[in-house]
Amino acid sequence: MASSIGLLLPGMRLGGRDVLGAAHFHFPIGRITALLGPSGVGKSTLLRLLAGLLPLPPGARLDAPPGARIAWMGQQDLLLPWLDLLGNVTLGARLRGARPDMARARALIAEVGLKGHEAARPAELSGGMRQRAALARTLMEDRPLVLMDEPFSAVDAPTRHRLQTLAATLLRGRTVVLVTHDPLEALRLADQVLVLRPAPGGALPEAHPVPAAPVPRPAQDPAVMAAQAALLERLAEAA
């Protein structure tokens, strides 16, 4: 079995301009890859190509395990306001006409710290609680490939820190591509960090070293702090 999901891209044009350049991306199976880069550089475009939400350009090739199923988690929680928490977490199964595994849904709700809120509607939950609900819904889908587009950017710093730790634990063993603007988030969670740097023919990926400690890495780890400073500098150069 391949050890990574590969995306061979001869380039990607959108709106009449070269967004992504010619590159061969590798996303190690069972690992978390963080994708950073200036606003508008093409991070979400790359994620959408992986998700099949954008057609691959001519000459591109996606090497993924056959039938690799995907879960998507974005910046907005996309919870349905008229369903309660349990209804939202089990929505995917019901949309597919399957009987949801209620015991698993309840267990995941407890794991993300929302036990006791199963009957609450999204409007009754705080922003951080709604993102935790979205995380539970993402995990309920039990997909091997998880694509996350700035999943924790809308919550306050302590909540974000807790959600990162939770996500790293609950996503262990899955292949995750995480788009983030937060160098600390990338260095706490990722096994591989890629910076998309703008270039004349379209943005190109550059690997950035990660500390050796296993994820989730503590924010106060001196190696994490040093890597964060270096990554911040690199992102400023790329902007």
Ligand SMILES: Nc1ncnc2c1ncn2[C@@H]1O[C@H](COP(=O)(O)OP(=O)(O)OP(=O)(O)O)[C@@H](O)[C@H]1O
């Ligand atoms: N459907 C589209 N049609 C035309 N241009 C598009 C389309 N989608 C994205 N773009 C352009 O492609 C570029 C890359 O967009 P993308 O959303 O991938 O960037 P990003 O790195 O995710 O940005 P951000 O960090 O701000 O979310 C931008 O210049 C954007 O305007």
